[in-house]
Amino acid sequence: MTALLAGCSGVSMPDFSMPKLPNVHKFDIQQGNVITQDMIDQLRPGMTKSQVRFVMGTPLISDTFNEDRWDYYYSLSPSNGEEVRERMAIFFENDQLVGFRGDFIPTAVNIDTTE
Numbered sequence: 001m002t003a004l005l006a007g008c009s010g011v012s013m014p015d016f017s018m019p020k021l022p023n024v025h026k027f028d029i030q031q032g033n034v035i036t037q038d039m040i041d042q043l044r045p046g047m048t049k050s051q052v053r054f055v056m057g058t059p060l061i062s063d064t065f066n067e068d069r070w071d072y073y074y075s076l077s078p079s080n081g082e083e084v085r086e087r088m089a090i091f092f093e094n095d096q097l098v099g100f101r102g103d104f105i106p107t108a109v110n111i112d113t114t115e
Helices: 002-008 037-041 049-056
Strands: 027-032 071-076 084-093 096-102
Touching: 037 049, 049 071, 049 084, 049 096
Parallel strands: none
Antiparallel strands: 027 071, 071 084, 084 096
């Protein structure tokens, strides 16, 4: 039996992989919530969960054990380019926005101090 198995070890499987075919269209794969800088700039401390949901959309991940954290994730795998991944975690206390962290930072707000 051992000799039979040893004889099979030299046999290799044929390569069934498909060669790249020219002019074959590949689709871009988009997953999650699109996150834009404009959306992040609209977030303000003290906003309610419903206000944040209006600005950001429904979170991709809503943890049942931690209802005060919402996670947003977006990925784009273009057929001919580099993959894009963006993440945001939003934190609440007493149903009010207290902070967030991720791949975006808020744009500085211009404050008129001439008055």
